[in-house]
Amino acid sequence: MSLLTLTEGAHHPTAAARRRRSVGFGPALAVTFMAAVACYMLLPVYWLFVSSTKSQGDLVTTSGFLTAEWHLGDNLSALFAQQDGIYLRWLLNSLLYAGAGAAVATLLAAAAGYALAKYAFRGREAVFSIVLGGVLVPATALALPLFLMFAEFDATNTFWAVFLPSVVSPFGVYLSRIFAAASVPDEVMEAARMDGAGEFRIFRTIALRLMAPALVTVFLFQFVVIWNNFLLPLIMLQDERLYPVTLGLFTWQTQTSRLPELQTLTIVGALVSVVPIVLTFLLLQRHWRAGLAAGAVKS
Numbered sequence: 001m002s003l004l005t006l007t008e009g010a011h012h013p014t015a016a017a018r019r020r021r022s023v024g025f026g027p028a029l030a031v032t033f034m035a036a037v038a039c040y041m042l043l044p045v046y047w048l049f050v051s052s053t054k055s056q057g058d059l060v061t062t063s064g065f066l067t068a069e070w071h072l073g074d075n076l077s078a079l080f081a082q083q084d085g086i087y088l089r090w091l092l093n094s095l096l097y098a099g100a101g102a103a104v105a106t107l108l109a110a111a112a113g114y115a116l117a118k119y120a121f122r123g124r125e126a127v128f129s130i131v132l133g134g135v136l137v138p139a140t141a142l143a144l145p146l147f148l149m150f151a152e153f154d155a156t157n158t159f160w161a162v163f164l165p166s167v168v169s170p171f172g173v174y175l176s177r178i179f180a181a182a183s184v185p186d187e188v189m190e191a192a193r194m195d196g197a198g199e200f201r202i203f204r205t206i207a208l209r210l211m212a213p214a215l216v217t218v219f220l221f222q223f224v225v226i227w228n229n230f231l232l233p234l235i236m237l238q239d240e241r242l243y244p245v246t247l248g249l250f251t252w253q254t255q256t257s258r259l260p261e262l263q264t265l266t267i268v269g270a271l272v273s274v275v276p277i278v279l280t281f282l283l284l285q286r287h288w289r290a291g292l293a294a295g296a297v298k299s
Helices: 003-011 015-052 056-061 072-084 086-118 124-136 139-152 159-166 170-183 186-194 199-210 212-227 231-236 245-253 261-298
Strands: none
Touching (some): 015 261, 086 170, 086 199, 086 212, 086 245, 086 261, 124 170, 139 159, 159 212, 159 231, 186 199, 199 212, 245 261
């Protein structure tokens, strides 16, 4: 081999080296893209936090993305003191609607999905097709029919008018059926039956534990949907004491032309209303990961 050939080989990378560089460039590009998307998604939260730290005067005279004199503590005090602490009542209402509603919806979805996945009965596929159709129907299209139904029973402007529609989750039933079919072995169910376990006990002690990661996802999804629900409470409720936080903040926002100080309280209230969702997501994500890891070890 000549000296010229060796010199050219030293200056021209091999195909393997070029492939290694191209493979290393791909993840870096993906991480950069995801970081840019994350910053874009968090930009409204940043604006919300910065605006919540300003006084009413600074809010209208300074840029929304630039900080000013710190007034977050005063704003929070004014928020919880407004109208004898009505915001705290709205917050507790949202926690009750979303927490209890998501829990009941998850349990019902788990039972329905498990039954559709593990029991053969006439009309099973038709029922599942109806459930899939329910996933495609927007909630706004159901708000008026629900109002008319509750009005027939004189149940509007009550807690149940918002709570009962929230416990129905077609998406939860769909996800539960898919996960039950994949994670609950028929052999385990047959072994439990041979040991004398009834169907409800099998569902309660075996299926629910194996379906736990999917059920956490269903709960989180339904919690966020109920928490952000606005149209149904708007149609159903007239009593401010029953309002969720979304509807309560909306009523304040509609009064800002008459009471300008409510603009700051609305922004601070929106910031506080994000905290329960973030905490719920973080806590449930940890349990979801633990459930996945436990399932991987057992399998």
